[in-house]
Amino acid sequence: MGWASVGRPLGSVLGATTCFTAILAAAYYALDTWWVDTAVLMLAGLGQVLAFLWFRAAAPRAICSLVLLAAALSAAAQLYSAIWWWDILMHFVTLHALVWMAWNRALTGSPELRARARSRPGEAFALCAVVGFLIAVVWEVMELLGFLFVTPEIHIPLLDTLGDVAVGVLGAALVGFHREPR
Numbered sequence: 001m002g003w004a005s006v007g008r009p010l011g012s013v014l015g016a017t018t019c020f021t022a023i024l025a026a027a028y029y030a031l032d033t034w035w036v037d038t039a040v041l042m043l044a045g046l047g048q049v050l051a052f053l054w055f056r057a058a059a060p061r062a063i064c065s066l067v068l069l070a071a072a073l074s075a076a077a078q079l080y081s082a083i084w085w086w087d088i089l090m091h092f093v094t095l096h097a098l099v100w101m102a103w104n105r106a107l108t109g110s111p112e113l114r115a116r117a118r119s120r121p122g123e124a125f126a127l128c129a130v131v132g133f134l135i136a137v138v139w140e141v142m143e144l145l146g147f148l149f150v151t152p153e154i155h156i157p158l159l160d161t162l163g164d165v166a167v168g169v170l171g172a173a174l175v176g177f178h179r180e181p182r
Helices: 003-031 035-054 058-076 086-109 111-119 121-149 158-177
Strands: none
Touching: 003 035, 003 058, 035 058, 035 086, 058 086, 086 111, 086 121, 086 158, 111 121, 121 158
16 A cells, blocks of 8 residues: 555545535524525535535545535625625536536446547537536526525626526536546
8 A cells, every 4th residue: 555545535534524514504504593594505515415426536526515615605605795706706616516516427327428528529518518507597596586585685687697607607518528427
């Protein structure tokens, strides 16, 4: 056993542990009765559990989980309205993470898709962009419903929504670079 393998068990534990951080954060917010933030963190926690289930490697698990945690905590801390570019960045990286999880799951289950992604990379980028578009639309509809039924503090102007979808689709399309499951 060489030095390179010493950190693997620790990395695996850390990668797996990050997949449950949003649920822990949700419990903290629930203790303070911040129910909207608790719900957002639980949704991120669901995504983290999917990252745990859909990735074999620790690094992608940790990356996706930390991105989802950052997106949810940013909403709780009102960073989206405090830092003008934060919303753009988070839509880009979060849609990338969500589509990467789905793409990894699809690549794991389908050798044919892996072969097709290698031989026709344009299709991989297009498919990831379409999936990203669908997730972005659902995300924006959830923001609208939150504005209408939960709190008017959710910022939903039209240009912001279009920008969120556009950068989300770009982040999602870049998942097409992944050709093998992790």
